[in-house]
Amino acid sequence: MMKFLFKTFIAILLIVAGYFAFVYYASYSEGVRAGELVKFTRKGxxxxxxxxxxxxxxxxxxxxxxxxxxxxxxxxxxxNKYQGRLVKLTYFERYKSLFWLGDTQYFVSKVELNTSNNEQ
Structure with missing residues (x-):
């Protein structure tokens, strides 16, 4: 009976670890978005x-x-430096949000100041 419980526990543990590894490492989509940076805060x-x-x-x-x-x-x-300015964000989207990493599924990996011709 103990062997069965131990094997069941290990199987459940592996499934949960596999799920979190998939959610963390697998990228659903990636891309670039541009716009005016209106808000950037540290919260929680x-x-x-x-x-x-x-x-x-x-x-x-x-x-x-x-x-x-x-x-x-x-x-x-x-x-923090580009607050209120036009920026270009390179991001990736996760399948699920993980509360200890952030509130959204979109995670920014690179930011550039947008120097397009539209900026005055």
């Missing part, structure tokens, strides 16, 4: 996460919400 009570928003147009429906992992120090520094 127990797990502090970096969250931001860019406005991609006139209406509120065109707000892109994103998260940044704590280890991405260059991205965090750049986003």
């Amino acid at each position: 009570v127990v797990f502090k996460t970096w969250e931001g928003e860019i406005s991609q147009g006139v209406s509120e429906a065109q707000i892109f919400k994103f998260s940044v992992e704590s280890g991405e120090t260059k991205v965090i520094e750049d986003l």
Whole structure:
């Protein structure tokens, strides 16, 4: 009986570990979004996460919400520096959001100042 319980426990543990590994490492989509950086904050009570928003147009429906992992120090520094300016964000989307990493499924991996001809 103990062998059966032990094997069942190990199987459940492997399934849960496999699920979290898949959710963390598998990318659902990736791309680039551009807009005005309207908000970038560090928030949370127990797990502090970096969250931001860019406005991609006139209406509120065109707000892109994103998260940044704590280890991405260059991205965090750049986003703090570019507050209120036009930026281009390179991101990837996870299948699920993991609460200790961020509120959204979209994680920014690179940020550039948008130097297109539209900027005055």
